[in-house]
Amino acid sequence: MSAPDAAQPNPQDPATREGGRFVFRARVFSPEDLRRAHTRIAHEIVERNHGAEQLVLVGLYTRGVAIARRLGEVIAGFEGLEVAVGSLDVAFYRDDIGLRPVQPLGTTEVPVDVGGRTVVLVDDVLFTGRTVRAALDALTELGRPRAVQLAVLVDRGHRELPIRADFVGKNLPTKRAEDVRVRLAEVDGTEDGIELWGPADPAGEEEA
Amino acid sequence: MPESLLVRGGRVVDATGERAADVLIEAGVVVAVEPGLHGDETLDAAGCVVAPGLVDLHTHLREPGHEEAETIETGARAAARGGFTAVVAMPNTEPAQDDPAVVAAVLAAGARSTCDVRAAGCITRGRRGTDLAPMGELHALGVRVFTDDGACVESAAMMRRALEYAGSLPGAVVAQHAEDAALCEGGHMHEGEWSSRLGIPGRPAVAEVSVVARDCLLAELTGTPVHFLHVSTEGAIALIRDAKQRGLPVTAEAAPHHFTLTDAECASFDPMFKVHPPLRSAADVAAVKIGLADGTIDAIATDHAPHAPETKERPFEEAPPGMLGLETALGLTLTELVEPGVVSLSDALALLSWRPAAVAGLVDHGGPVAPGRPAHLVVFDPAATWTVDPARLASKARNTPYPGRTLTGRVRHTLRAGEPVVIDGEAQR
Amino acid sequence: MMRHLLSIDDLERSDLDELLDLGESFLAVTRRDIPKVPALRGKTVVSLFYEDSTRTRLSFETAAKRLSADTMAFSVSGSSVAKGESLRDTVQTIEAMGVDAVVVRHPSAGAPHRVATWIDAAVVNAGDGRHEHPTQALLDALTLRRHRGIGLDGARVAIIGDARHSRVARSTAKAFAALGAEVTLVGPPTLLPESLIGWPVATTGDFDELLPSLDVVYLLRIQHERQDATLFPSLREYTTRYGLTVERAARLKPDTLIMHPGPMNRGVEIAAELAEGPGSVITEQVANGVAVRMAVLYQLLGTGAPVA
Numbered sequence: 001m002s003a004p005d006a007a008q009p010n011p012q013d014p015a016t017r018e019g020g021r022f023v024f025r026a027r028v029f030s031p032e033d034l035r036r037a038h039t040r041i042a043h044e045i046v047e048r049n050h051g052a053e054q055l056v057l058v059g060l061y062t063r064g065v066a067i068a069r070r071l072g073e074v075i076a077g078f079e080g081l082e083v084a085v086g087s088l089d090v091a092f093y094r095d096d097i098g099l100r101p102v103q104p105l106g107t108t109e110v111p112v113d114v115g116g117r118t119v120v121l122v123d124d125v126l127f128t129g130r131t132v133r134a135a136l137d138a139l140t141e142l143g144r145p146r147a148v149q150l151a152v153l154v155d156r157g158h159r160e161l162p163i164r165a166d167f168v169g170k171n172l173p174t175k176r177a178e179d180v181r182v183r184l185a186e187v188d189g190t191e192d193g194i195e196l197w198g199p200a201d202p203a204g205e206e207e208a
Numbered sequence: 209m210p211e212s213l214l215v216r217g218g219r220v221v222d223a224t225g226e227r228a229a230d231v232l233i234e235a236g237v238v239v240a241v242e243p244g245l246h247g248d249e250t251l252d253a254a255g256c257v258v259a260p261g262l263v264d265l266h267t268h269l270r271e272p273g274h275e276e277a278e279t280i281e282t283g284a285r286a287a288a289r290g291g292f293t294a295v296v297a298m299p300n301t302e303p304a305q306d307d308p309a310v311v312a313a314v315l316a317a318g319a320r321s322t323c324d325v326r327a328a329g330c331i332t333r334g335r336r337g338t339d340l341a342p343m344g345e346l347h348a349l350g351v352r353v354f355t356d357d358g359a360c361v362e363s364a365a366m367m368r369r370a371l372e373y374a375g376s377l378p379g380a381v382v383a384q385h386a387e388d389a390a391l392c393e394g395g396h397m398h399e400g401e402w403s404s405r406l407g408i409p410g411r412p413a414v415a416e417v418s419v420v421a422r423d424c425l426l427a428e429l430t431g432t433p434v435h436f437l438h439v440s441t442e443g444a445i446a447l448i449r450d451a452k453q454r455g456l457p458v459t460a461e462a463a464p465h466h467f468t469l470t471d472a473e474c475a476s477f478d479p480m481f482k483v484h485p486p487l488r489s490a491a492d493v494a495a496v497k498i499g500l501a502d503g504t505i506d507a508i509a510t511d512h513a514p515h516a517p518e519t520k521e522r523p524f525e526e527a528p529p530g531m532l533g534l535e536t537a538l539g540l541t542l543t544e545l546v547e548p549g550v551v552s553l554s555d556a557l558a559l560l561s562w563r564p565a566a567v568a569g570l571v572d573h574g575g576p577v578a579p580g581r582p583a584h585l586v587v588f589d590p591a592a593t594w595t596v597d598p599a600r601l602a603s604k605a606r607n608t609p610y611p612g613r614t615l616t617g618r619v620r621h622t623l624r625a626g627e628p629v630v631i632d633g634e635a636q637r
Numbered sequence: 638m639m640r641h642l643l644s645i646d647d648l649e650r651s652d653l654d655e656l657l658d659l660g661e662s663f664l665a666v667t668r669r670d671i672p673k674v675p676a677l678r679g680k681t682v683v684s685l686f687y688e689d690s691t692r693t694r695l696s697f698e699t700a701a702k703r704l705s706a707d708t709m710a711f712s713v714s715g716s717s718v719a720k721g722e723s724l725r726d727t728v729q730t731i732e733a734m735g736v737d738a739v740v741v742r743h744p745s746a747g748a749p750h751r752v753a754t755w756i757d758a759a760v761v762n763a764g765d766g767r768h769e770h771p772t773q774a775l776l777d778a779l780t781l782r783r784h785r786g787i788g789l790d791g792a793r794v795a796i797i798g799d800a801r802h803s804r805v806a807r808s809t810a811k812a813f814a815a816l817g818a819e820v821t822l823v824g825p826p827t828l829l830p831e832s833l834i835g836w837p838v839a840t841t842g843d844f845d846e847l848l849p850s851l852d853v854v855y856l857l858r859i860q861h862e863r864q865d866a867t868l869f870p871s872l873r874e875y876t877t878r879y880g881l882t883v884e885r886a887a888r889l890k891p892d893t894l895i896m897h898p899g900p901m902n903r904g905v906e907i908a909a910e911l912a913e914g915p916g917s918v919i920t921e922q923v924a925n926g927v928a929v930r931m932a933v934l935y936q937l938l939g940t941g942a943p944v945a
Contacts, residue, residue: 089662091662091676092662092666092674092675092676092704092935093674093675093676094676097676097677097939098680098938098939098940100940101940102676102939102940103655103659104658104659104662107662107665108665137675138674141669141670141671141673141674142669399831400831400832401832401834401835403831403832404801404830404831404832404833404834404835404836405832405834405835405836406746406747406768407746407765407766407767407768407769407804407807408746408747408766408767408768409767410831412831476750477746477747477748477750477751478751518723518725518726519723521723521724521725521726521751522723522724522745523724523743523745523746523747523748523751523766524745524746524747524748524751525744525745525746525766526745
């Protein structure tokens with residue numbers, strides 16, 4: 001999962017997991033599973049919105065940007081039109097600035113005016129919901145979309161804000177201390193996949 | 209006061225040499241110096257050096273005018289705690305000591321204090337460098353040291369006239385604060401590597417050296433003794449060494465901070481390290497030590513310069529120059545000069561006591577510790593270490609640049625004319 | 638982690654790169670329709686200026702506002718010193734109001750360093766006497782980097798003018814050199830530092846000789862008010878020997894950048910037509926100033942560095 005979504009000053013929390021050792025627990029998605037998930041989400045997006053003309057896919061740094069591009073390519077493949085794809089850096093909108101170092105991850109670039117369009121925010125893992133909250137704020141300053149939807153590859157639960165995804169690749173029940181790691185060839189230089197990792201010392205791990 | 213007071217078990221060190229001896233004092237005068245004496249009361253000097261009281265040629269007592277920083281009483285107490293039995297009070301008071309009434313008032317307050325306070329007189333009225341102060345009237349009150357300290361006598365003609373005039377006053381010495389004001393204008397620290405790094409306008413060494421060169425020539429011309437206050441530069445010390453070899457009537461003093469600290473201290477921007485003349489380069493510090501060791505410099509003088517705390521809470525360039533010195537001078541001398549072997553213990557005492565007494569014509573001070581002499585004595589433990597704590601200084605001010613520094617050599621007792629004004633390090637009044 | 642920004646000396650190369658990267662991010666923010674982010678909501682930044690500098694103060698206040706911080710201005714005329722309040726009393730009073738950062742401009746070198754020893758809030762040096770002006774150096778570095786790429790390796794920079802009395806020269810020369818540029822100070826010896834120890838620069842009195850090799854010409858403002866100090870005979874003579882005239886500019890490489898910290902004396906250190914000419918990046922410097930000051934404030938207040 002994306003590191004920023006896990007940030008809390010809580011020793012139980014994966015945000016502080018750099019201190020502890022994490023071990024591999026299970027492979028959740030194969031490269032093929034991931035491809036199918038992309039295809040399915042792309043179709044659901046187009047179906048829900050009755051086409052792709054007024055869509056903008058906006059990926060959240062870092063892996064959400066790559067996923068948004070992939071979804072754009074899939075949609076272009078079956079709809080025969082270019083979907084606008086942008087990227088959003090939410091660092092300066094986070095609510096944990098001052099609690100830990102928050103550095104920008106990339107440049108916000110949305111190639112079209114979002115005003116009047118439907119924006120689909122894209123991220124890899126939905127966890128506490130705080131990144132999406134920051135993304136909604138960041139988006140507001142770019143304009144007034146007609147609607148905002150959310151697409152994620154994995155929803156792992158443990159929400160701390162009233163936020164839900166419109167398009168989900170897989171609902172994956174997890175323990176709070178666990179970590180969901182999405183691998184994308186163009187970002188990580190490895191084979192595509194989704195893995196579940198957990199602390200080497202599981203003592204004190206809360207149940208989901 | 210008891211009939212007799214015995215300083216027992218110490219090692220007596222004075223200009224005549226050193227020996228293990230007790231010192232018996234009656235009515236403020238030394239009556240016997242030999243082992244195995246008895247007295248009505250006793251001060252323990254075991255393990256200590258018993259020496260003529262220290263003499264400071266350069267003390268700012270701030271009264272009248274800046275009693276918020278120091279008074280004659282508090283400054284004299286600080287002097288006593290530092291082992292000094294006589295201080296020369298610099299005349300840059302407000303009003304300045306350019307007038308017999310002001311000098312008389314300082315002397316009167318000094319007489320009530322715990323130290324022999326000798327007033328220096330101004331060379332020029334108001335230290336403005338334009339008209340001679342009434343040097344003869346001041347001389348009649350006992351003034352022997354004339355100086356505009358804090359200000360340099362800028363004009364060569366004025367300096368010449370002052371020296372000529374002082375030539376008619378027996379024992380008078382004209383003491384120069386050698387810093388050319390035009391070269392120092394706007395400057396706050398030594399000009400060099402650190403001023404350039406820190407962007408603090410500098411006071412170049414040549415400002416001191418050029419005035420020393422000129423005044424050596426004027427001493428030669430007039431034959432009147434010139435004393436150079438707080439010399440701090442390699443160049444000035446070399447000129448004074450040459451002048452002495454040529455037999456010119458010049459003397460010089462150096463301040464403890466000029467053999468202890470360098471201009472690198474200013475990198476903290478802490479105005480505790482601001483002083484005029486400024487802290488110099490490491491090469492200058494080395495030259496000061498050589499000058500002290502080879503006799504070029506006659507005296508260690510504190511340039512004790514108290515300032516009220518808030519004035520040192522300004523930025524460096526806005527804070528007044530000066531630092532405390534009376535209570536740390538002996539410790540710094542022993543730590544920085546005697547321990548490393550730059551000078552011997554008896555040479556250190558010469559620099560702190562009998563040579564400055566001679567410069568200022570203080571015949572009662574500077575020893576020797578011998579029957580018939582006034583009992584102005586310091587008793588100090590040359591091996592005891594202590595840590596400078598600004599809060600524990602007797603001075604009213606707190607502007608020491610040495611907080612937390614551990615020094616070797618601590619005053620145990622100070623006797624002014626037989627009166628123990630400091631016992632076991634504590635001021636008695 | 639950075640607690641204060643007092644001197645360029647306090648920054649490692651990696652700190653400089655990080656601040657400039659962040660500056661780029663904020664430059665993107667400042668170019669949006671709504672050039673504001675909520676990053677420092679709830680933080681208070683006070684500007685404490687003991688010296689008039691509308692440009693620098695506005696730049697800092699704009700930076701703070703674009704980060705959604707609250708701002709306060711504490712303007713001090715020379716007379717408050719006369720009123721007897723020490724700098725320490727003033728800053729402790731301000732801190733008691735609850736501030737997170739104090740931006741200090743002072744005519745005396747090291748004043749911000751002293752302030753930093755007295756209070757817990759982060760202190761930013763906005764120019765101290767002749768000592769340093771680190772945010773000017775950062776905006777200069779950002780400007781140069783945006784034209785030259787991340788490293789300034791081998792870039793040949795001449796800083797012309799009164800480097801001895803210039804906080805800008807001291808900070809900018811150190812920042813440029815730390816990023817890999819070769820810096821030469823140019824001027825008559827009365828305007829060059831008394832000692833070059835600690836200055837990562839070469840010096841020369843001959844501007845003309847350097848012209849064809851320079852990648853950057855950085856002109857310092859000539860202080861008219863210091864004319865009585867007779868550091869050089871006249872403005873006319875200064876311009877003749879060290880001004881960037883049209884004739885001198887013709888001998889520069891076509892892509893040489895012209896920089897100036899402002900405010901300019903047109904016709905003295907720089908010919909009027911060159912100030913707006915193709916090589917001039919002077920207005921970019923101003924825009925970049927807001928972005929790097931956002932970066933500095935964000936880095937000091939937004940990183941979660943423990944405040945002691």
